[in-house]
Amino acid sequence: MNDAFADRLLAWYDQHGRHDLPWHHDRNAYRVWVSEIMLQQTQVTTVIPYFEAFMQRFPTVRDLAEAPEDDVLSHWSGLGYYARARNLHKAARQVVQEHGGEFPDDQEILETLTGIGRSTAAAIIAQAFNKRAAILDGNVKRVLARYHAVPGWPGKTSVLQELWQHAEAHTPTGRVRDYTQAIMDLGAMVCTRTRPACGDCPLQTDCLARQRDELTLYPGSKPRKAKPEKTTWMLILEDTEGRILLERRPPSGIWGGLWSLPEIDPAHGIDELQEACDRTLGLSCAEPELISGFRHTFSHYHLHIRPARLTVTGDATVADSGRLRWFFRDKALTLGLPAPIRSLITEPEQTALL
DNA sequence: AAGGCGGGGTT
């Protein structure tokens, strides 16, 4: 494109951009990649402590490839979208086995790695290798939708395609690493979702939304839908030695691959929990102690969690098989646990008050 | 083409 978009952006970036994020140090493709995956749908301030701990534990792609999946998931615990962690682990093994432990500097090849899509591949190409590639993350979508007054919700395919065209057109051939960081920084620091600081924006003179005084129209908002409400019993089962029974979730779906508490269909009443434990888990238990419930919200539904504590009186070893395992509390807390389950195991009563 | 997939921060 022949306008001054990239030049103005780069001049602004030199003065005001973020040059000191953790993944900007010791920059290599591995660190860039991990940061990009963590940053998918996750804010920078949330990611930083996870990134530091992850790099301490898995300094290289080989360390990651050789690690047990449980170890990877435990370092992801609380970050959400756990398929990212499983895909990251799988891709690390792909890099080692198919590319000799070196990240390919080709966008198409990067996109063959599990969990790397068009934008993330481009970010790695630009940030790690400083080669030309166009990214389109949430920040860039917002900047471009406003600059070009692109109507509609970016989740819609046609809108997304239009934004990709603008993204490709603006991406310069020189200083791509800086440009990529610059346009994300502008979206995060100036062209913010609410109350953008248009007076500080290097693109303000040519921004169509600004010219029309229609900042709030772009990008178009997602059509809203009511989230369904679901309910489940969650059992805190303790044996006579103080261990807790955990159940590994199926590899896909909600909390895939994580350790959680055994669940019972909410159709059962409190008075049926003992019998349900006996029938489904083979465990004889004392009277359940009810803990007040709470609601956990996912991106697409609400889950009412009704926790109950039961002490196992009979033989506990029968349940220690397949996906079910007994853990001492301290050990359990080192596992990959969903955030509300971690909270429930740590402070059951406090969690219930939330 | 649309929906599944978390958890936290912001308003």
Add this chain to the structure above:
DNA sequence: AACCCAGCCTT
């Protein structure tokens, strides 16, 4: 309480 966030994958 609703919305968004350095998106990708499956259906």
